[in-house]
Amino acid sequence: MTPKLSIILSNYNEHANLKRGVLDEMNSFLSTVRFDWEVIINDDGSTDGGDVIIKNFVKTHSNFRLIRGQHGGKAAGIWNGIQVAKGEIVLYTDMDQSTPLKEIEKLLPWFDRGFDVVFGSRGKMRKNFPLLRQIASWTFRSIRGAMLLHDVIDTQCGFKAMKLTAAKRIFPILSVLTKKVASKGWTVSAFDVELLFLAEKFGYKLKEVDVTWKDEDTSNSKQRGFVFESIDMLMQIIQVKKNDIQGKYDQK
DSSP states (O other): OSSEEEEEESSOOOOHHHTTTHHHHHHHHTOSSSSSSEEEEEEEEEESSHHHHHHHHHHSTTTEEEEEEOOOHHHHHHHHHHHHHOOEEEEEEEETTTSGGGHHHHHHHTTTOOOSSSEEEEESSSSSHHHHHHHHHHHHHHHHHSSSTTOSSSSEEEEEEEEHHHHHHHHOOOHHHHHHOOOOOSOOHHHHHHHHHHHHHHOOEEEEEEEOOOOOOOOOOOOOOOOHHHHHHHHHHHHHHHHTTTTTTTTT
16 A cells, blocks of 8 residues: 655664654654654764664564665765655654654645645744754845845754655755765755745745754754854855846756
8 A cells, every 4th residue: 555654764873762663752742643754764874873873773664765876965864864765755854853743733735725835834933942053044045135036934843744756856856865975074055045936936835834853962963163053054055046036946
């Protein structure tokens, strides 16, 4: 039977989050839903042993599957999962479960109303964000909103669902994948912005939905440099705008 929902996670050095039982939490929720589902976890070349936890978990949980790819970053990991997904709808979410999986109940009804891409939003005020991160997020959001996706509040929440057909059309042409730049360590990119921009450009119906979010990330392997990341992400947004002006997306 074709599952209604394929849940995709990309794992890169998430040992701490896995050890605290996020997979058990996901399974506990999914055991209560009334639709068929699958969970696909792409290991993105982890080096901290977290993949062993996943490997042991999937042995006793048939709806969970582990696939492996070379270290290519989050977008590449999600794309690996999309290519083997069987669900009508795919959801990608973060291993730390800062947005708990149960929030999918807020997204799914919108597909029945004709929407193709339904994505979670943390709103304008980000609870539990340090001041520096608040400032960086506000700056990013303001500049991005002036250039792209004017009606979208939050492009960066890692909780997005879309029809599988839309995902298979958009992901292969994301710049972060077509350029095939080597990924080193844990990085943040603005691929979500390009993803939503292309979905809107190609005529898909988008819906932004407020979801619960609280920073639950216990991984100590993600060295964050918010100022550098924000500048890099803004440069990526400028490139998306430039690509559109030059008509590079039109032939897609």
